[in-house]
Amino acid sequence: MSQKKVSQKKPPFAVMLVNLGTPDAPTPAAVRKYLAEFLWDRRVVDVPRPLWWMILHGIILRTRPGRVAHNYQQVWTEQGSPLLAISRQQQQALQARLQDELGETIPVLLAMTYGSPSMEDAGRELRRLGVERLLVLPLYPQFSATTTAAAFDRLAASLKRCPHWPELRFIRDYHQHPAYIRALAQSVRQAWHQQGQEAAKLVMSFHGIPERYARQGDPYPRHCEATAKALADELGLRSDQWLLTYQSRFGKEPWLQPYTDATLEQLGSEKLRGLSVICPGFSADCLETLEEIEGENREIFEQAGGSDFSYVPALNDRPEHIQMMVELVLQHSQGW
Numbered sequence: 199m200s201q202k203k204v205s206q207k208k209p210p211f212a213v214m215l216v217n218l219g220t221p222d223a224p225t226p227a228a229v230r231k232y233l234a235e236f237l238w239d240r241r242v243v244d245v246p247r248p249l250w251w252m253i254l255h256g257i258i259l260r261t262r263p264g265r266v267a268h269n270y271q272q273v274w275t276e277q278g279s280p281l282l283a284i285s286r287q288q289q290q291a292l293q294a295r296l297q298d299e300l301g302e303t304i305p306v307l308l309a310m311t312y313g314s315p316s317m318e319d320a321g322r323e324l325r326r327l328g329v330e331r332l333l334v335l336p337l338y339p340q341f342s343a344t345t346t347a348a349a350f351d352r353l354a355a356s357l358k359r360c361p362h363w364p365e366l367r368f369i370r371d372y373h374q375h376p377a378y379i380r381a382l383a384q385s386v387r388q389a390w391h392q393q394g395q396e397a398a399k400l401v402m403s404f405h406g407i408p409e410r411y412a413r414q415g416d417p418y419p420r421h422c423e424a425t426a427k428a429l430a431d432e433l434g435l436r437s438d439q440w441l442l443t444y445q446s447r448f449g450k451e452p453w454l455q456p457y458t459d460a461t462l463e464q465l466g467s468e469k470l471r472g473l474s475v476i477c478p479g480f481s482a483d484c485l486e487t488l489e490e491i492e493g494e495n496r497e498i499f500e501q502a503g504g505s506d507f508s509y510v511p512a513l514n515d516r517p518e519h520i521q522m523m524v525e526l527v528l529q530h531s532q533g534w
């Protein structure tokens with residue numbers, strides 16, 4: 199969006215939406231560059247550096263980018279990567295809604311932890327606008343050190359050589375926020391209304407992390423469990439109507455379980471008719487939802503014998519999602 203159109207009067211504060219980041223193009227070279235930055239972060243992979251450098255550069259970055267670039271090609275849009283295109287829509291919609299709500303321009307910037315737009319890009323824009331207070335909203339409803347803390351590290355690194363710090367507030371998570379749970383429930387009800395009936399089962403699939411990280415204290419699985427339970431309660435589901443699973447496993451060590459793909463294979467083999475999958479931890483549709491769930495996991499379920507699969511899209515720029523962001527911003531900017 200055109201951040202240059204913002205008026206010259208100093209805004210009372212600005213909001214920075216943060217998400218993971220995505221390759222610049224669905225090509226092996228661009229995916230290699232993205233994975234090289236992302237997978238080098240110790241918050242993401244904590245294997246000792248010399249060994250990890252050899253594995254990453256000697257094996258993973260030689261073999262994975264070709265296959266993953268092919269996957270990105272399946273979901274790429276005219277506006278580029280879905281994650282970036284949808285994040286831009288969220289940015290525009292939030293700025294417009296804040297303008298309506300507060301009657302003044304609150305600049306909303308977008309920054310990615312990896313790749314572009316970078317935190318430095320956002321920092322330059324903040325300086326141009328004369329912003330002195332910054333509210334950072336990482337679009338990860340559930341806290342994990344692998345995502346939320348990594349975003350914080352990246353922000354701190356971008357400020358290391360910055361002589362003009364803004365006052366900072368950082369939203370840690372919103373995994374049980376009523377407006378978030380309501381928005382998720384509404385998206386499920388709408389999907390079921392459009393398909394003419396409720397699904398027999400709702401699978402709530404979250405991105406996984408290594409089990410070891412949770413044992414070391416990452417509260418992420420507790421946050422996912424709380425979100426899933428709150429969503430099930432909001433929808434009035436019985437305990438046999440929903441399941442919590444974890445997707446996107448990477449590497450050889452055990453990740454959080456049950457795994458989404460194994461669960462869907464099992465449900466398919468039981469000849470389940472009517473399965474909806476929602477991914478509440480993804481605020482924007484991306485490779486992991488569109489290709490892995492709507493593509494790959496649908497196929498696993500159907501090939502095992504299941505039928506009537508549906509994927510409930512991420513909250514993206516749905517009005518209830520943007521309203522939730524407005525509520526978070528108003529709550530966390532008090533006194534500014």
Ligand SMILES: C=CC1=C(C)c2cc3[nH]c(cc4nc(cc5[nH]c(cc1n2)c(C)c5CCC(=O)O)C(CCC(=O)O)=C4C)c(C)c3C=C
Nearest residue numbers: 218219220221242266281342344345405407448484485486
């Ligand atoms: C290697 C370890 C990984 C951890 C830990 C991890 C945690 C994690 N990731 C997300 C959200 C997203 N991940 C996405 C892609 C993606 N994730 C990993 C690895 C880990 N993620 C990889 C290697 C990739 C790239 C694709 C691939 O090579 O398979 C994305 C999608 C990005 C896009 O461009 O669309 C998101 C979003 C969360 C929420 C999370 C922990 C809670």
Ligand SMILES: [Fe+2]
Nearest residue numbers: 218405446486
């Ligand atoms: Fe990931």
Ligand SMILES: [Fe+2]
Nearest residue numbers: 446485486490
């Ligand atoms: Fe994946």
